[in-house]
Structure formats: structure tokens, C-alpha cells
Amino acid sequence: MSVITLTTDFGTLYPASMKGAILSINPDATIVDISHSVPPIDIRAGAFAIYSVVRHFPPGTIHVGVIDPGVGTDRKAIIVRAGDQCFVGPDNGLLIPGARLLGEFQVYEIQDGILPESISSTFHGRDIFAPAAAHLSAGRDVQEIASKTDDYVDLDFSGYTIEKQFIEAIVVYVDDFGNIITNIPAEKLLDKIEPGTILSVSGRQMPFMKIYSDVPKWGIVALVGSHGFFEISVNQGSASRLLHLTNGNSIRIGIMGSL
Missing domain, CATH: 2.40.30.90 (Bacterial fluorinating enzyme like)
Known part of the structure; x- marks a missing residue:
């Protein structure tokens, strides 16, 4: 069983398209909604939502997070591997606190080869992150679909x-x-x-x-x-x-x- 979690600020309509994209690649995936009511473009709140649940999921879980005010820009699409879990989403710090909680982590930039020919400039959750997560859940290794990078946006919960x-x-x-x-x-x-x-x-x-x-x-x-x-x-x-x-x-x- 492959578990894919979804955390977004999309509300009620758009997550269904992401689920369809996942199931079109891996019909056996089990999809778990963490939240689709993260306040719009609130990266810190989305990071906390992911952070708060990762320790309760089994090895092999893939967490897709999409709070993405930079959608359509040149910000990277990344996969973060930490412990026995992976995180997929935009390179804006959203995925890092949850990954860091699991220990040492590596960041990879998703490559064009696994992506659909037509990619919406406003819906990378459906066209980039969901397919990447589905390929991972179907057994593809991170390094088949992404290349390692040391250049990523960090985020922590300091500042107190x-x-x-x-x-x-x-x-x-x-x-x-x-x-x-x-x-x-x-x-x-x-x-x-x-x-x-x-x-x-x-x-x-x-x-x-x-x-x-x-x-x-x-x-x-x-x-x-x-x-x-x-x-x-x-x-x-x-x-x-x-x-x-x-x-x-x-x-x-x-x-x-x-x-």
C-alpha cells in the first residue's frame, strides 16, 4: 500500500483534480487528506500542518504540500527525502520543517522528463506535484525523477x-x-x-x-x-x-x- 497525503490551501474543488492525477498513474495509491483549508498562501501554517502529522505515518509515505504563492514563476519544484518518507511540493520552505523533524534530509529538484507535456501555469499541484508523488508511490526512486540540490529555501519555527x-x-x-x-x-x-x-x-x-x-x-x-x-x-x-x-x-x- 502506498500512502500519499495532501496538504493545500485549495478548499473543496481543486484537490479532486490532484487525486485524479495520482490515481491515473497509480490506481493502488491510498490518498489521505491532511487539510485543504490552510489559510490562502500561508506557508508557515501549511508547514505546521505537515509537521504536526508526519511522525504518525508509516514508512514510505509521500507528503504532497501545495501552498504556493510563487506558482508559475521560476521557483523550483522539489522532493525532500527524510527518514523513510518523502515530501513533494514547491521550494518555498513549506516542506522543510516536517522533513527536518524526521532527521537528516536531502533535497532534489524535479526534472521535466516525468512531467505532462501540458502544464498549467497556475496549477502545479495537479500537473507537477501530484504526478511526481504518484511515480514515487508506484516504486520509482527519487533519483530517477529528480536531481540532488543543496540550493533550497529553508524555514523553521524560530523567532520567539x-x-x-x-x-x-x-x-x-x-x-x-x-x-x-x-x-x-x-x-x-x-x-x-x-x-x-x-x-x-x-x-x-x-x-x-x-x-x-x-x-x-x-x-x-x-x-x-x-x-x-x-x-x-x-x-x-x-x-x-x-x-x-x-x-x-x-x-x-x-x-x-x-x-
Whole structure:
């Protein structure tokens, strides 16, 4: 069984064409949708969506990611091989955090020889990335369809600050529950604060706890989510709506002391 995952900002219509392109080459492929509701052209959010799931897929999985504001330009189309998995998409940093999570990785530029004769200038997800993933899933080696390169666009989730009295971070993803997921990894945060610490954001105080229900219904709480990053949540509510924060926003959090 060959597993191909899809992560895009395409919404409801366009992913079907990608699936058709894959199945036309490898009818036995198993296609798993990660998300098609990544905010439009939000590369960081798309990278986080891929990053958050890769460890849960079996060896041989191929992850196709298409958040591609540079579609039709001279940006490269790439395959990244990391561990026992591959990542296919545009060279804009989207694939790198998930690949890096799996360990050492190699980047390859997709060659013209495996591509359709007619390629849309606006839909490389269907005409380049889906066929490349399908060929890999059908057993072709990466080096048959792509050439190794050391020239690629990097992306990581850095850009946060943790000081004695405050934290500065970036919102990398707001999930469907309205949880605000920041770019601070758990291990960096837990070096500085411990459960029970009181934090403050936008004039609202909240405890840093372990689970959502450590605060009453509608209460605001900070914790480490299942993805391993610091998040701000509202128990049975939306932190994003309450705090008027969304993907890409900068956030400053005060460290007030312990309970």
C-alpha cells in the first residue's frame, strides 16, 4: 500500500483534480487528506500542518504540500527525502520543517522528463506535484525523477523570545477549535516556566496548565498541545475569537508568577 497525503490551501474543488492525477498513474495509491483549508498562501501554517502529522505515518509515505504563492514563476519544484518518507511540493520552505523533524534530509529538484507535456501555469499541484508523488508511490526512486540540490529555501519555527518577565512568539496556526498555536517548542518553554505559572496576554490572565479542563468552562488557559508547541486555548471556546489573534500575528505574553 502506498500512502500519499495532501496538504493545500485549495478548499473543496481543486484537490479532486490532484487525486485524479495520482490515481491515473497509480490506481493502488491510498490518498489521505491532511487539510485543504490552510489559510490562502500561508506557508508557515501549511508547514505546521505537515509537521504536526508526519511522525504518525508509516514508512514510505509521500507528503504532497501545495501552498504556493510563487506558482508559475521560476521557483523550483522539489522532493525532500527524510527518514523513510518523502515530501513533494514547491521550494518555498513549506516542506522543510516536517522533513527536518524526521532527521537528516536531502533535497532534489524535479526534472521535466516525468512531467505532462501540458502544464498549467497556475496549477502545479495537479500537473507537477501530484504526478511526481504518484511515480514515487508506484516504486520509482527519487533519483530517477529528480536531481540532488543543496540550493533550497529553508524555514523553521524560530523567532520567539523567552525572558524572565515575558514571552514573544508568533502564531503559526489557529485550529478549528480556535486554539492559538505558537512557534515555541515545549522543551524551550518548560526550561523557563512550570505548570501553575500565571501568564498575561491582551490584559487577560491565564494559568499555564496541562489540560484544557484545568480551568472552568470558558476559562482561558495556556498549555503544551499534542503537537508539542505552546498554545493558548479557551476551555470549550475559541481563544482566537476572544483575543482577536490569527495566523502570523505576533504575540507578547507576560510572566506574572505562580499560583
